[in-house]
Amino acid sequence: xxxxxxxxxxxxxxxxxxxxxxxxxxxxxxxxxxxxxxxxxxxxxxxxxxxxxxxxxxxxxxxxxxxxxxxxxxxxxxxxxxxxxxxxxxxxxxxxxxxxxxxxxxxxxxxxxxxxxxxxxxxxxxxxxxxxxxxxxxxxxxxxxxxxxxxxxxxxxxxxxxxxxxxxxxxxxxxxxxxxxxxxxxxxxxxxxxxxxxxxxxxxxxxxxxxxxxxxxxxxxxxxxxxxxxxxxxxxxxxxxxxxxxxxxxxxxxxxxxxxxxxxxxxxxxxxxxxxxxxxxxx
Amino acid sequence: xxxxxxxxxxxxxxxxxxxxxxxxxxxxxxxxxxxxxxxxxxxxxxxxxxxxxxxxxxxxxxxxxxxxxxxxxxxxxxxxxxxxxxxxxxxxxxxxxxxxxxxxxxxxxxxxxxxxxxxxxxxxxxxxxxxxxxxxxxxxxxxxxxxxxxxxxxxxxxxxxxxxxxxxxxxxxxxxxxxxxxxxxxxxxxxxxxxxxxxxxxxxxxxxxxxxxxxxxxxxxxxxxxxxxxxxxxxxxxxxxxxx
Numbered sequence: 001x002x003x004x005x006x007x008x009x010x011x012x013x014x015x016x017x018x019x020x021x022x023x024x025x026x027x028x029x030x031x032x033x034x035x036x037x038x039x040x041x042x043x044x045x046x047x048x049x050x051x052x053x054x055x056x057x058x059x060x061x062x063x064x065x066x067x068x069x070x071x072x073x074x075x076x077x078x079x080x081x082x083x084x085x086x087x088x089x090x091x092x093x094x095x096x097x098x099x100x101x102x103x104x105x106x107x108x109x110x111x112x113x114x115x116x117x118x119x120x121x122x123x124x125x126x127x128x129x130x131x132x133x134x135x136x137x138x139x140x141x142x143x144x145x146x147x148x149x150x151x152x153x154x155x156x157x158x159x160x161x162x163x164x165x166x167x168x169x170x171x172x173x174x175x176x177x178x179x180x181x182x183x184x185x186x187x188x189x190x191x192x193x194x195x196x197x198x199x200x201x202x203x204x205x206x207x208x209x210x211x212x213x214x215x216x217x218x219x220x221x222x223x224x225x226x227x228x229x230x231x232x233x234x235x236x237x238x239x240x241x242x243x244x245x246x247x248x249x250x251x252x253x254x255x256x257x258x259x260x261x262x263x264x265x266x267x268x269x270x271x272x273x274x275x276x277x278x279x280x281x282x283x
Numbered sequence: 284x285x286x287x288x289x290x291x292x293x294x295x296x297x298x299x300x301x302x303x304x305x306x307x308x309x310x311x312x313x314x315x316x317x318x319x320x321x322x323x324x325x326x327x328x329x330x331x332x333x334x335x336x337x338x339x340x341x342x343x344x345x346x347x348x349x350x351x352x353x354x355x356x357x358x359x360x361x362x363x364x365x366x367x368x369x370x371x372x373x374x375x376x377x378x379x380x381x382x383x384x385x386x387x388x389x390x391x392x393x394x395x396x397x398x399x400x401x402x403x404x405x406x407x408x409x410x411x412x413x414x415x416x417x418x419x420x421x422x423x424x425x426x427x428x429x430x431x432x433x434x435x436x437x438x439x440x441x442x443x444x445x446x447x448x449x450x451x452x453x454x455x456x457x458x459x460x461x462x463x464x465x466x467x468x469x470x471x472x473x474x475x476x477x478x479x480x481x482x483x484x485x486x487x488x489x490x491x492x493x494x495x496x497x498x499x500x501x502x503x504x505x506x507x508x509x510x511x512x513x514x515x516x517x518x519x520x521x522x523x524x525x526x527x
Contacts, residue, residue, distance in 0.1 A: 268494025
């Protein structure tokens, strides 16, 4: 970040290069694993996202916050083409992952989703055993190593192993809500993704289960890049390294207002709209 | 507007800070007046009233903790609350310095004055103005006004140095005056510290407005640039090691 004479910060608004300025103040910048360039998205005639440019650095937790209907979940689902399944949907702009636009014609969305996994709001384990839930993805992908080891490793990473290791044949649906969500995280981890997208992963969980998932997110950051959409500002403040604030613009499209280090965004936001939202003055 | 109760509680906190500020202001004014007129009863009243300032500081802290625990304040609200804790602490210490001056008045008792008090009441007036101005700047989040408080600290430092030299001269000339002169140096020191505390509050205005906490060096650099010379130094460097 450039020094400026007033000592105030240059606002980080809607421009991906400046989005990462703040990080450079704290040691070397991490490489960006996902780069969104002027991403626009339509549901039929309704534009849901207006030109989002946002860089997501590797091995960090990026939280996306904003009032209902601001496009944060839509944006998240654009990051691994989950919106492809909606017939009227249309996308413009680019999402660069590993040097390649994931919307390019030659990209196989299934292969791409193996590297950019997703955890949903409601835990959705398959109606199968705990073991099979975790082994399913690797099996489909033709995993050739020891499946037992992979299942154990994934369940350990998801902080679920100790609770289920003696009963791996039990149905995933028989677990508690918090355990089911951790099983879904283990399932996502089993295919060894680079990025995990989480769409309000704790909104259906009680406070204790929420704490466990939050602890887990902090641990997973060491090995994965995580993007989490959350309604809960305190959760964003607790778990993320960086926070992006989305809002509806004048054309009723979701837009990025500000992205900054989480500590800064929650103590000294650059934009008055962020300030008003996080202090509860609106929204 | 949403969160009416929350916003109300933030406003009440500001009111409470101003109230404690006015109590401290009155304590300084009465302490120096009691010293000037050798009024033991008023000096004792200042000492007694300090308990109320101490109690209100604790109450302010409790109010801040309560708001933090219940409302999860963010952004400028969070900065305002953290600042309130600091400012409450600064004001409590200012109250202690006023109490210290009152105690010196009692110590001096019936001893004849070594000189009429001119510079000390002047220091007190400036220190009080600085405190009031720093609180006004805080309420208005006015960085310029906060910076002006910092400028005035020089005046107090210069007066303090002047008083110090003058009193040391009295001591050298007549060792019988050492005790009385030392008392007055303590008083001047306390007033100099009050002014410093006011500059601390001014510093917090920068934080509450911008989120930045300027270091002492940054402040000095700013002031030196504004004065256009390389001279200067913190009053901390010059104060004799005394405590009252």
